[in-house]
Amino acid sequence: MQTTLYGEYRKLDRGGEAQRSLAYLRLRRAIQNTIESGAFPPGQALPSERDLAKKLALSRVTVRKAIGGLVEDGLLTQRHGAGTFVAERIVKSFSRLTGFTDDLRARGLKPRVKFLERGVGEVTPEEAMALNLSPGADVIRLRRLRFADDKPLAVESTAVPATVIADPNAVKLSLYDALEEIGCRPTRALQRLRAVALGADEAKLLDCDAGSPALAIERRAFLDDGRVVEFTTSLYRGDAYDFVAELHGD
Amino acid sequence: MQTTLYGEYRKLDRGGEAQRSLAYLRLRRAIQNTIESGAFPPGQALPSERDLAKKLALSRVTVRKAIGGLVEDGLLTQRHGAGTFVAERIVKSFSRLTGFTDDLRARGLKPRVKFLERGVGEVTPEEAMALNLSPGADVIRLRRLRFADDKPLAVESTAVPATVIADPNAVKLSLYDALEEIGCRPTRALQRLRAVALGADEAKLLDCDAGSPALAIERRAFLDDGRVVEFTTSLYRGDAYDFVAELHGD
């Protein structure tokens, strides 16, 4: 038996004395239970606020209060004029080479970036190894916090050889746009992906708890001639991001 | 199982008020399902936008919106004046499709497996969706604990249609060996990766703490004709397994 939203609400409705609780909290739990039971798959549209209010004999304000909490929690997404939807995880192709910005734009999300650091410096030994540079060479460094629709999704630390891009301020939103402008869009990349626990600092940046799972990705991007143009390490919130990869045999 | 586009759309269509969803999203999903089922081979032309609109009683704008999304995702290609086509697989991925056993052997580690469960049962709704089976069909289920050099690395839950392998005991160590013996080695697979926190049970199996990060991987493996032969969900210890992929642009 599939759980229905209305049934779930009525279940929470009765039991008045022992478990008295505010209407919008009851409704909120009802919606959450229904989603978690799988009756509303991700991407599914909820009934409209007006419908819900009418069917449950509540005012629209109350319904909105219930929905609002779940939107805050990231369980629901609302689109003005369209409706309320069960949130979908963001899916990124692991085998196609796209920058973060292009990727989000393609999904109709609003990418935003906040620069935590932007400067020039000497390569660290690790960067020298990854970028194939001699010790002492210069790189530009970007440390960026990535948002989708104003929710933090990832922290990225990027190093680009100063011989490729000399001015760190040339990178506005998308590194790949900046690279394309100077004819250096990479055509190949190696990625390494693993699961890690977030440290306290990173957790704070990403607005979740320390220790929560995240995807750690290291990427080296190459030009046709084999030069490395980018070395990036990223941390993606585990609860918001999926990667898909298509594999081929033989 | 072959699916038709119109059938697929109507399947998503019914369910009326309980399962409301926007028309262009329904159509989009329908087209995607149809392509992934293998009914439309790469290079195949779709019906024209006007035909689709007429047959499905939608406006052409709506049809275009559905198609547009899939073109953005690279699943379809449109040629002005010619038509809409299922995209050829341009990207030759270097990611090789290998089972866990082959993978570890290649790394010079000693694979070992312990069966936690091995049996036959009816498909769950989730499996039915993933394997493209009808509800009520049988699958064989394997739940395996994977070791490398006697250290636990992953738990894997696998479902294979009983029409492909009827006897669960036919699988000794490697599922892919067993599939190869009967000439059903998959040639393509889709994987989904994300980071999750381990539950108490899984943590115990993998000999680490509850809540520690892990890679959750869902894999659907396909034959040439589009049939799904395997649906596996795995949990890899985050501190012990890396995933490496080579990406290609353009």
Place this chain on the structure above:
DNA sequence: CACAATCATACCAATGAAATACCACTTTGG
């Protein structure tokens, strides 16, 4: 009474979708 939750209502802004028309390109057939 004071206060907060809730209801009722009205209006605004954004989106989905339909209907329609016209353009530009490709394919096809005479």
Place this chain on the structure above:
DNA sequence: CCAAAGTGGTATTTCATTGGTATGATTGTG
């Protein structure tokens, strides 16, 4: 070779429905 037919590309208008927001009345409770 050329014209007709069919294809995607684009734009416009119209309408219903949806979420976004503000305001004031009503209810229940301490």
